[in-house]
Amino acid sequence: MTRGTAARGRRQRPANARAAADGMKLHRRVLRLDGRDHTVIGLRPGTAARFSTNLFHGTWHVLSDGHGARLLGRLLWGLAYQARPGTLIVIDRPFLTSTPFDADPADPIVLVPGWATPFGPDAAGDLKARLPLASAPDGTVRWRTHGLDRALDDIRAWFEADSPYWSPDRGGVERLRGLIVVRPQDRVTARTWAVLSGRMHAPRRHSRHAYLGPWNHGHTGEIQIFPDFRRKVSLARLARAQVLEGLRLEETQTPGLTLDALWAMDGALSGTDPRELPAGRRNELLGELRRVKGRLVRRGRRR
Structure with missing residues (x-):
């Protein structure tokens, strides 16, 4: 130096x-x-x-x-x-x-x-x-x-x-x-x-x-x-924003994020055709969606 x-x-x-x-x-x-x-x-x-x-x-x-x-x-x-x-x-x-x-x-x-x-x-x-x-x-x-x-x-x-x-x-x-x-x-x-x-x-x-x-x-x-690090970061931010918005809309009884949109976002992140996502991967995404929702609910209770 x-x-x-x-x-x-x-x-x-x-x-x-x-x-x-x-x-x-x-x-x-x-x-x-x-x-x-x-x-x-x-x-x-x-x-x-x-x-x-x-x-x-x-x-x-x-x-x-x-x-x-x-x-x-x-x-x-x-x-x-x-x-x-x-x-x-x-x-x-x-x-x-x-x-x-x-x-x-x-x-x-x-x-x-x-x-x-x-x-x-x-x-x-x-x-x-x-x-x-x-x-x-x-x-x-x-x-x-x-x-x-x-x-x-x-x-x-x-x-x-x-x-x-x-x-x-x-x-x-x-x-x-x-x-x-x-x-x-x-x-x-x-x-x-x-x-x-x-x-x-x-x-x-x-x-x-x-x-x-x-x-x-x-x-x-x-x-x-x-x-494609930066592209993955951008897609992850978009997916996170859409998932969180979907959860917010769901809590207000407004139609939000559809499962087809969730499969499409995961396919964009992984480079996979959404129609070819295995059943196991779809179950993982649903589980993660439930966990994210649970964290948001717990955060809301602490406020």
């Missing part, structure tokens, strides 16, 4: 917004967390990447597309060479979006070098209370990622030279005070996660994933990308 000059809130040029390259500019702030100063690195306005998070089968997922995965790889690779205590990276609004499954909101993401930055519940709580970071940054940095392009060009040679696959994965992902904390515990793990993320390119119809953390009846974290 190379220290830059004081920032003036300028947005990136359009050509730079899509860039995830060596030397990209990031914002730097100094925040007091848990009684100690921390250097908090963040994305600059105009950055095109978007991320989401969710918990599935006990694993915390960081969700994006191929561009987001490459950007995440850059951040992790640069973090691997971070020696300054108290440094961490935050991905928060406006770079977060809802999930592409059910349009649930995402949690802020924090990348923490476990060998250099202690980050416990008190620090996480202090940081969460400051988000989103609305104050002007203290400056910018050039995020240097020397060696990552060479590793991605010949991944096999890099793995054989650095032998990270033969080193234990020392890291994990957890939710801490409302933050998704991605924490490699050593530099080799950070570089390995960077390569696993940076190498992912989603094909036209399928997702790709990379596990984070050692296996212990499951992994604590996973990066998952989709080729």
Whole structure:
């Protein structure tokens, strides 16, 4: 990481917004967390990447597309060479979006070098209370990622030279005070996660994933990308809005969402002809509809 000059809130040029390259500019702030100063690195306005998070089968997922995965790889690779205590990276609004499954909101993401930055519940709580970071940054940095392009060009040679696959994965992902904390515990793990993320390119119809953390009846974290991530997010938002509106209309005895519309929305999300949805999937959707309605009723009782 190379220290830059004081920032003036300028947005990136359009050509730079899509860039995830060596030397990209990031914002730097100094925040007091848990009684100690921390250097908090963040994305600059105009950055095109978007991320989401969710918990599935006990694993915390960081969700994006191929561009987001490459950007995440850059951040992790640069973090691997971070020696300054108290440094961490935050991905928060406006770079977060809802999930592409059910349009649930995402949690802020924090990348923490476990060998250099202690980050416990008190620090996480202090940081969460400051988000989103609305104050002007203290400056910018050039995020240097020397060696990552060479590793991605010949991944096999890099793995054989650095032998990270033969080193234990020392890291994990957890939710801490409302933050998704991605924490490699050593530099080799950070570089390995960077390569696993940076190498992912989603094909036209399928997702790709990379596990984070050692296996212990499951992994604590996973990066998952989709080729049409933003389209899935938009469709999920539309489906959620229509389902909730249908439930509201149902409660007022007004004709609302039809089953045919529900099958059509699920087919649009999965790329399946609604007429070909299996009976089991239709039963799952009906069950989820009942659960959503139950949650809304319980929320209404608490108000």
